[in-house]
Amino acid sequence: MSTSETSGLLNTLASARHPAEPWRIKTVEPIRMTSPEERKAALEAAGYNVGLLPAELVYIDLYTDSGTSAMSDRQWAGVMLGDESYAGSRSFYRFEAAVRDFYGYDEVIPTHQGRAAENILSRCLIRPGHHVPGNMYFTTTREHQELNGGIFHDVIVDEAHDPEADLPFKGNVDLGKLEQLIAKVGADQIPYVSLAATVNMAGGQPISMANLAEVRELTRQHGIPVILDAARAVENAWFIKQREPGWSERTVAEILREICAQTDGATMSAKKDSFANIGGWLAVRDPHLAEQARNLVVVYEGLHTYGGMAGRDLEAVAQGIEESVQEPSIRTRIEQVAYLGDRIARAGVPIVRPVGGHAVCLNATAFLAQVPREQFPAQTLTCALYLDAGIRSTERGAVSAGRDPATGHNRYPSLELVRLTIPRRVYTQGHMDVVADSVIRLHEGRKALCSGVEFTYEPSTLRFFQSRFRPLAAEPLFGAVGR
Ligand SMILES: *Cc1c(COP(=O)(O)O)cnc(C)c1O
Secondary structure (H helix, E strand, O other), X not given: OOHHHHHHHHHHHHHOOOOOOOOOOOOOOOOOOOOHHHHHHHHHHOOOOHHHOOHHHOOEEOOOOOOOOOOOHHHHXXXXXXXXXXXXXXXXXXXHHHHHHHXXXXXXXXXXXXXXXXXXXXXXXXXXXXXXXXXXXXXXXXXXXXXXXXXXXXXXXXXXXXXXXXXXOOOOEOHHHHHHHHHHHOHHHOOOEEEEOOEHHHOOEOOOHHHHHHHHHHHHHHOOOEEEEOOOHHHHHHHHHHHOOOOOOOOHHHHXXXXXXXXXXXXXXXXXXXXXXXXXXXXXXXXHHHHHHHHHHHHHOOOOOOOOOOHHHHHHHHHHHHHHOOHHHHHHHHHHHHHHHHHHHHOOOOEOOOOOOOEEEEEHHHHOOOOOHHHOHHHHHHHHHHHHHOEEOEEEOHHHHOEOOOOOOEOOOOOOEEEEEOOOOOOOHHHHHHHHHHHHHHHHOHHHOOOOEEEEEOOOOOOOOOOEEEEOOOOOHHHHHOO
């Protein structure tokens, strides 16, 4: 699909409301709007890190789509059916069958969440000095690669780093970059290629089937395995169906199987596509690797038939996998995100184009052009959004990128984003409108936000979770927002 066709898609959505949900609401959970004074005090107490706020003081929580989905009545019914046997529980076999059927890998190892699968995989395959190429980094994925002595190489297409490049498959691998790396370090120093579908850090951008096939062919020639980060592979499959020639008549379930068929294994966070509140898995084709992984899973997670999950969690994941590929469900999900993105973009707010699968990403360097990178514009904007309307978003910029392990310097990625991540089946169009109104209001008043924040506490790994900050001006951004 050409750039103009993608914008056409966006324009059609602009005029529409998002489609009515293919479900109705059976249980409700109250949320509360706070006063500006309450929010000011809460943010200060949280060290200007919205991740440290008590969730009760958040009105609309767009911190993550991870584990925050609303489970279906059938998933809750599965919770009651969970078999809590320590070894060989019935729920494990149902879970294993769901992963085999829908993803197509034979060897299935449950883990308590995605990063646990990454830990086990990285320990099995990475040795000090190894090089691991990937289509952009993900925080926990790269952390486990580096903890095992691996060196990460970003081989995504250049356009993925450009928020304005309105292209259908900004998650694609640049084959030239991958070939160059193989030529430079040698195939035997590359334990696997790490492929994400969709690419979280690029704002949920998909990889095309054609690109996957090209990566498969190149790695096959060199005997390098490909491991998929399948957290949002269903969302990726939906984009392939919508955007890639030749796939519109195939079902999302078929496309998902075909994505996986191009790879040798996958790590999965079932807290994303699969609507589970906890859970994950590692799946591979090679029985020897699976055996090695099962030996490690008992050390870090639990027996290989529960891997850190209760039987009821295994049931919820198995049921969630089946629901995730249902097309009215995935369509509503993607179009709700597009609706929010489009309302914001039409008001002239700079966002990453096109809108991705799970989030709308504000381009913080353009939004707060007057705040220097060293003062963390994205972190600053997450604070402003909370103060304005009690909305919690995530920083995905320099704070998340951390420091270079070799030099110790801050990494300043080209994308300095604020991610508005939409939980699945949780918020309504009314909530999306509150979010859009707040973002647009802040953008109109952005000139008043002229300085950012600095660290008062900086942890050494995955610093964004625990770090604390202070505003650099006495009445910072925050003056502009105080309504
Ligand atoms: C969330 C996520 C992970 C890690 O999974 P957890 O379940 O949070 O441990 C890995 N990769 C991607 C792309 C993710 O979005």
